[in-house]
Amino acid sequence: MSDQIAPVTSPPTPAARLIRAGWLWSILNSVLSVVIFLALWEGLIRLFDVPVWLVPKPSDFLGRFLVDYPEILRNALATSVTLAAGFGLGVVIAVPLALLMVSIGALERGLYPVIVFLNIMPKTVIGPILIIWFGVSPLVSVLVVFLMCFFPVLVDSMHGFRAVDPRLDYITRSMGATPWQAFRYVRLPASMSHIFAGMRIGIVKAVEGVIIAEFIGSSAGLGFMIMRASSFMNMELLFCGLVAVAIVALIFNALLATSERIMMPWVRPR
Amino acid sequence: MSVGASINARGLTKSYGSGEGAFHALGPIDLDIKPGEFVSLIGPSGCGKSTTMLLVSGLEPPSAGSIAIDGRPLTKPITEIGIVFQDHLLLEFRTAMKNVLLQQEIRGLDRAESRQRAEHLFARLGLVGAEDRYPWQLSGGMRQRVSIARALVHDPSMLLMDEPFGALDAISRTQIRHDLEMLWLETRKTVLFITHSIDEAIGLSDRVFVMSRSPGRIVDEIKIDLPRPRPAHLGEYPDFAAYTKRIYSVFEKLGVYKFD
Structure with missing residues (x-):
């Protein structure tokens, strides 16, 4: 045989890859940057002697995490549940809809203009309408999150389903594959990287959406806590809320990145 | 182990689109391939070689004409086949x-x-x-x-290959050609091999069908009578030169090549 196996290092085990490039490493990395950032902040505020009611130092509000952690944790949990529900709903509806729209031409022609219009419209304007319909309830936030992440997931999934080489269809048909088999064995995994790309954008939008929704129509969650702290000029709690939102966003991003690595072990390590 | 299937096509024609904008891609052509035979289709780009393959597999319906695999008329994609495209x-x-x-x-x-x-x-x-x-x-x-x-x-009883080595370098191509021949000698599937390469067609086939430019028709049929397995350097057979010359002259007659 003339051509040899390309000299590449043997693929690492999934567990090794998780540790090397996964959440552990990314968390360690971010913790370090955050610590440096906080130290700079603390130093600058002390240097210029800025009052607490204007900009609190990390030493002012980090202590509040210890004192107020039941309240912060409760609200962070409420936000996370809303986020997970809205995001999950978005993915569960967007991916099958994308497949339907790509498969049925008439459906795409009919629905796509509406979707483009809804996508361009700022989703948060629906908030006040949702409050009238559903009252001040977690449902409003869930629906706003759903709307925020739905479109990026839909658009990227459609792109992914369409990007599958049509000749693969010849190959699966020559194998006698049923439409379900062709989807399950070829089309879905082949589109997975696009679907995840959509979800990565979607989760960022979803975090944005959940906080705004909690600002306007909620009685729980970090957005609600921040709004209340703001009205009481409680700068320390407000900044705690800010940090807590960032942590929630970080955790969701890390969860997504980890599930991507588990579900797509074939991806070439970068 | 399953033996090769026979392929018989009559008046096979394919057009894409309809009315004024219709594109007549292929035919009409007749094909008769015996069980276990290795047959190549060679012709210029866009002559309908790949279309022929899709029709024979039942993956695309012909616009006119009929195909029988092992004597049974083909109406839907057959699954007793293996397909290899130019891209893996x-x-x-x-x-x-x-x-x-x-x-x-x-x-x-x-x-x-x-x-x-x-x-x-x-x-x-x-x-x-x-x-x-x-x-x-x-x-x-x-x-x-x-x-x-x-x-x-x-x-499978049939192997359909659409320029399978077209994207490979010349050295790998010669090796993989030999490996395919050895595999075929072992199993004797019916092979329909589509190629641009005269060397490849002669090096592998029992028979070579030469096709004209679009809409593709079969203009010559050459029986390749060389011993198997065939060597890497086909030039050592005097007959090889004759076969090659015959295909070139057909292409020149068709205007595929213009040499002064």
Whole structure:
């Protein structure tokens, strides 16, 4: 045989890859940057002697995490549940809809203009309408999150389903594959990287959406806590809320990145 | 082991679109391929060679004419076939072995038996050690070998290949040509091999059909009477030169080549 196996290092085990490039490493990395950032902040505020009611130092509000952690944790949990529900709903509806729209031409022609219009419209304007319909309830936030992440997931999934080489269809048909088999064995995994790309954008939008929704129509969650702290000029709690939102966003991003690595072990390590 | 199928086509024609904008891609052509025969279609780009392959597999319906496989009229895609395209079309998310075993999973074949057949093919195609590699970890030649293994693992009666070595370098091409010939000698499937390469057509085939430019028709049929297995350097047969000259002269007559 003339051509040899390309000299590449043997693929690492999934567990090794998780540790090397996964959440552990990314968390360690971010913790370090955050610590440096906080130290700079603390130093600058002390240097210029800025009052607490204007900009609190990390030493002012980090202590509040210890004192107020039941309240912060409760609200962070409420936000996370809303986020997970809205995001999950978005993915569960967007991916099958994308497949339907790509498969049925008439459906795409009919629905796509509406979707483009809804996508361009700022989703948060629906908030006040949702409050009238559903009252001040977690449902409003869930629906706003759903709307925020739905479109990026839909658009990227459609792109992914369409990007599958049509000749693969010849190959699966020559194998006698049923439409379900062709989807399950070829089309879905082949589109997975696009679907995840959509979800990565979607989760960022979803975090944005959940906080705004909690600002306007909620009685729980970090957005609600921040709004209340703001009205009481409680700068320390407000900044705690800010940090807590960032942590929630970080955790969701890390969860997504980890599930991507588990579900797509074939991806070439970068 | 399943023996090769016969292919008989009458008045095969394919047009795309309709009315003024219709494009007449192929035919009418007649094809008669005996069980276990290795037949090449050679012709200029866009002459309808690939279309012929899709029609013979039943993956596309003809606009006119009919095909019979083993005497049975073809009405839907046949599954007793293996297909290899110019691009390997392997699934990037499956390892080489799992790409081949996709046949087993979709067809619901016996796993152990298919695995054994796949391992045999890997050995015959020089793929030992590549089983657990993803396509991006393999060279172009290796990927195409995996693609050939995928087309054969379910023991089909017919192998359809659409310029399978077109994207490979000349050296890998000569080697993979030989490996394919050896594999074919072992199993004697019916092979319809589509190519641009005169060397490849003569080096592999029992018969070569020469096609005209679009809309493709069969303008010459050449029986290649060379001993097998054929060597890497075909030039040592005087007949090879004669066959080559005949194909070139057909192409010149058709205006595919213009040499002054």
